[in-house]
Amino acid sequence: MTYRSEADFLKQYNARDYDSPLVTVDVAIFTLHEGALQVLLVERGDFPHKGRWALPGGFIDIHSDDDLDACAHRKLKEKTGVAAPLLEQVCSKGNGLRDPRGWSVTALYMALIPHAPTADFVASVNDARWWPLDQLGGIELAFDHRSLIATARERLKNKTAYTVLPVHVLKRPFTLTQLQRAFEQLMDATLEKKSFRRRILNAEILEEVGEGIPEGGRGRPAALYQPATGSEQHLFARVFGEGL
């Protein structure tokens, strides 16, 4: 069929005439707590995969979501109430098997927030909780979310090697030792103290905001820091750890 104009064409076009994939947004929200990297999961209350644990997320609402990022922010806020933490797209995955309802695409995001008990921000019930990543082996996850979590975790590890991502999982202010622990846990590696401090301090991405008691209540007081404005997108020219 041919049309005389774009307007003509659009007048008769109806998206529902075609088989289109389902489209969802899923958010892997990470935090650090008790020395472990944890991810926020919700227990599904409806079919499909009712009762299984899943990443916060779901269908795009084309009537209220301005764009993909806005949709991800909405999903994040619905579950945590947090407004503007680190939230970025990881990748998209789509195939005919990942959702029993049909061919589906999900835009996977990852978010980093300082730890808070779920009771503090989950409006509804106890259907959401933090899961340490190393305890996910024993539970049933919905859809391909085990794989999505692995993908997001991998990206997190990689980006930590050349950014300051870990500042987002710490409450402010923090000490350099706390920051180093955060780097180490997100990278799953051990870093050398002097190298770490040199790297961070030379980059001029932190500002000192006084002194505080050390972590264990014992020992020499530590300097407290918070990220300098604009520091979040600092990129290091060398990757850290596993160094060459």
Add this chain to the structure above:
Amino acid sequence: MTYRSEADFLKQYNARDYDSPLVTVDVAIFTLHEGALQVLLVERGDFPHKGRWALPGGFIDIHSDDDLDACAHRKLKEKTGVAAPLLEQVCSKGNGLRDPRGWSVTALYMALIPHAPTADFVASVNDARWWPLDQLGGIELAFDHRSLIATARERLKNKTAYTVLPVHVLKRPFTLTQLQRAFEQLMDATLEKKSFRRRILNAEILEEVGEGIPEGGRGRPAALYQPATGSEQHLFARVFGEGL
């Protein structure tokens, strides 16, 4: 409504009952030719945006595409006949304005291939051609493809600084000088000869395959190289150029 089982639920579920975004895959295919970075565009023959230039791409076919990557490979192959070049996902963008047909999401991929005249691989007509990136200012692009191209180009530039991506735009074998030019053009920067050669050769990602005449037909013959197997995913621990 409640259902007794997952099977029950799925039996009544129909994706077409809901307003869902359109889903497309678009591929930014880059090459290097005559000293310029070029991207392959096709002239749209149908509404919407008939007559404008666009990235190769289009709707997912949920009946024939196994997954997003397969769909991207299909789009690439339809336009270039190339089977397995570098092809990777860049990001996804979705909003209500980018396509006049409605709220739409596109999964953006980028591909790198050695240059070949379009006549060599475009089955149909002269509806496809290579466009040097610096000549896109003067033409009308469909949808948000100008922005997509910019996003893919940015990713290309960034990844070139710590990978060997540029080997994919060269015919094999190639000289180190040709490879350096490719790096420089993809990064839009000038590199220092000795540093470049040291970096590449120390990484042991190339294998020497003889000698050839120099680029201009004059001067000392140059050693010829091709990528060693498994070299494609080599990651450098330091970014190149703009160095620190």
Add this chain to the structure above:
DNA sequence: CAAATAGTGTCTGTGAGACATTATCTA
């Protein structure tokens, strides 16, 4: 020979890794 291109020698500077040492707190 000159011009053009390929390839090397070598010095400097930056920053990571290693690890020993000093500083400052509590019990």
Add this chain to the structure above:
DNA sequence: TAGATAATGTCTCACAGACACTATTTG
């Protein structure tokens, strides 16, 4: 005082940048 934690001093090594130099071809 000892123990714990924070912070620094300093040596070595890898490698990027700079740039002068040598090597091998054609005309």
